[in-house]
Amino acid sequence: MPTHQFQLPQPLLLENGGQLAQPEVVYQTWGELNAARDNVVWVCHALTANADVADWWPGLIGPGRYFDPADWFIVCANVLGSCYGSTGPLTPDAGTGRAAYQEFPLLTIRDLVAAHEALREELGLARVHTLIGGSLGGQQALEWAVQQPEVFENLVLLASNARHSAWGIAFNEAQRLAIFADVTYQQNTPAGGAAGLRAARAVALLSYRSYQAYGRTQTEPTDALLTDFRAAAYQRYQGDKLAARFDAYSYVALTRTMDSHHVGRGRGGVAAALGRVRARTLVIGITSDGLFPVAEQQLLARHIPGAMYAEMDSPYGHDGFLLEDAQITHFLERFHSLTYVH
Ligand SMILES: CC(=O)SCCNC(=O)CCNC(=O)[C@H](O)C(C)(C)COP(=O)(O)OP(=O)(O)OC[C@H]1O[C@@H](n2cnc3c(N)ncnc32)[C@H](O)[C@@H]1OP(=O)(O)O
Ligand SMILES: N[C@@H](CCO)C(=O)O
Known part of the structure; x- marks a missing residue:
């Protein structure tokens, strides 16, 4: 449309x-x-x-x-x-x-x-x-x-x-802290804060899904792994996916809007x-x-x-x-x- x-x-x-x-x-x-x-x-x-x-x-x-x-x-x-x-x-x-x-x-x-x-x-x-x-x-x-x-x-x-x-505001602040820790956020450029946004989305996902959902979709089929877990790859993937379509400044702005509700x-x-x-x-x-x-x-x-x-x-x-x-x-x-x- x-x-x-x-x-x-x-x-x-x-x-x-x-x-x-x-x-x-x-x-x-x-x-x-x-x-x-x-x-x-x-x-x-x-x-x-x-x-x-x-x-x-x-x-x-x-x-x-x-x-x-x-x-x-x-x-x-x-x-x-x-x-x-x-x-x-x-x-x-x-x-x-x-x-x-x-x-x-x-x-x-x-x-x-x-x-x-x-x-x-x-x-x-x-x-x-x-x-x-x-x-x-x-x-x-x-x-x-x-x-x-x-x-x-x-x-x-x-x-x-x-x-x-308070729980929701705390989650949002944890995500904003990830963005603020990205030095490129301070540069005020359109791509600034992308790495922080990636981490923020990974944090956010923990509040959007559930223990059961992770268990159902991200549990390893084998018990031999010591690293490179599926759940970790999922967190990175979801962070990348949001960072590719959203920007850190809007993310900070809108999470603050949500806090104000x-x-x-x-x-x-x-x-x-x-x-x-x-x-x-x-x-x-x-x-x-x-x-x-x-x-x-x-x-x-x-x-x-x-x-x-x-x-x-x-x-x-x-x-x-x-x-x-x-x-x-x-x-x-x-x-x-x-x-x-x-
Ligand atoms: C231009 C635009 O995109 S507009 C905006 C679209 N988004 C919105 O409107 C916001 C609201 N939507 C959302 O938040 C989400 O899209 C939801 C909640 C509806 C669905 O989330 P999804 O990410 O599609 O679902 P889910 O959590 O099951 O993850 C599936 C994705 O993770 C990938 N994935 C699953 N497990 C793993 C893993 N272990 N490692 C890496 N990737 C993984 C899947 O391949 C799939 O990838 P894809 O999205 O490229 O197909
Ligand atoms: N998954 C939603 C956030 C939770 O409401 C979004 O990305 O807009």
Whole structure:
């Protein structure tokens, strides 16, 4: 699908102070808006993904899938701070021509929402049938549903939370330390920090998978090895894979964004904020998710009025939200069939 570009009509004032002067958001759409304008599905992506949701969530989005473009008008926009087209640390400043790199300002989840809210207004989408996101995408979706309760009819949150946990922040900081230890990060060049990013992804993988998943896929078939273990090669491979498609400055920026997530900030706490949601909500947890554990999902479901909770039994850990298409489809079918009855 072609990528569209949207420049916000005015500077974006950031929650932490400062502004982005001319922020741009790239997005993609699938399908057609129907005459009643009631078939909009908006997908919020996770940490390292992009606007091409049909590419990274092919089990859910596409012909014959649950969200089939023959029926739905599907929108996915890249978040600010990313390196996939929306304004981020490597974007040249319009005035100086120089990118911010390490100096890129802190963007909170609320700033990400503000940019996509401006896009929603630009597209004239008064109502969104389903807002869905996992992990950081779930944080964004939740914050948006708290801010704009009248806009979203259905909200689907996967492997996410109301406030980023101390555990999650600690994992993110461990990854950032790996990047900061790479001297090329200080050089402020597009490829700076690549070795650190490779290590950071290897650390992150430990929080995205599970003991069982490693045991199932990375255990040696022989007991003769003393070195060169399969699991070690997997860590290196995954680090290389991310370093080839992402950049360290965006990674630092977006992990800080994730750390900032707290729907209750300035709203009298998490429970009060969640109580503002008006969308019919489905929260999906993953039994083996050690990064966003099921207790966090249950808390969401407990405090969002009328929310339903479903738990996926998966060996994949946190990344199960990207991989367990059949289970997610099953839960969506049940959830939406109830929606239509009302
Ligand atoms: C341009 C773009 O890519 S856009 C962005 C795409 N990514 C995103 O959107 C972010 C979200 N997606 C993800 O995080 C991931 O893609 C996931 C979670 C969905 C799937 O992760 P994967 O890495 O595909 O799965 P998994 O953990 O099973 O690893 C499989 C890969 O590791 C390789 N591998 C497995 N074991 C080993 C090993 N012991 N040594 C070396 N390599 C190994 C496999 O060959 C496979 O390689 P491939 O990706 O080149 O095919
Ligand atoms: N695997 C996800 C991060 C976990 O949500 C990503 O790379 O975006």
